[in-house]
Amino acid sequence: MASEDVASALAQIVLEAPSYGIIEIAGPERFSLSALLEQYLKAKKDPRTVLSDANARYYGYELTDNMLVPHKNARLGSITFKKWFDNQNK
Numbered sequence: 001m002a003s004e005d006v007a008s009a010l011a012q013i014v015l016e017a018p019s020y021g022i023i024e025i026a027g028p029e030r031f032s033l034s035a036l037l038e039q040y041l042k043a044k045k046d047p048r049t050v051l052s053d054a055n056a057r058y059y060g061y062e063l064t065d066n067m068l069v070p071h072k073n074a075r076l077g078s079i080t081f082k083k084w085f086d087n088q089n090k
Contacts, residue, residue: 001027002084005077012075026070027077033068036081043085 009025031039034052041048055062070076 001025001077002079005079009075009077024070024074025077026074027079027081029080030069031081032065039081040085043082 005027006025013019013023032052034050038050041050058068061067
């Protein structure tokens with residue numbers, strides 16, 4: 001999630017009534033870490049290849065496709081990876 005979207009979400013949240021729970025925020029696109037890295041390398045014109053391992057462990061846990069991604073009720077930002085990347089190179 002782009003920092004501008006984080007700041008906007010936080011500003012909205014602090015003005016609301018307390019939720020007494022967890023408020024999840026996320027970017028507008030859903031990526032696996034390897035897919036995001038592939039997109040980044042491609043955008044940088046880096047010829048390296050990303051190899052992902054479905055059995056790799058993350059702090060000892062085997063991840064599924066639904067781990068480390070937001071749940072369906074997350075508040076989503078609007079800045080896509082492409083828009084964020086393009087703004088980094090101005």
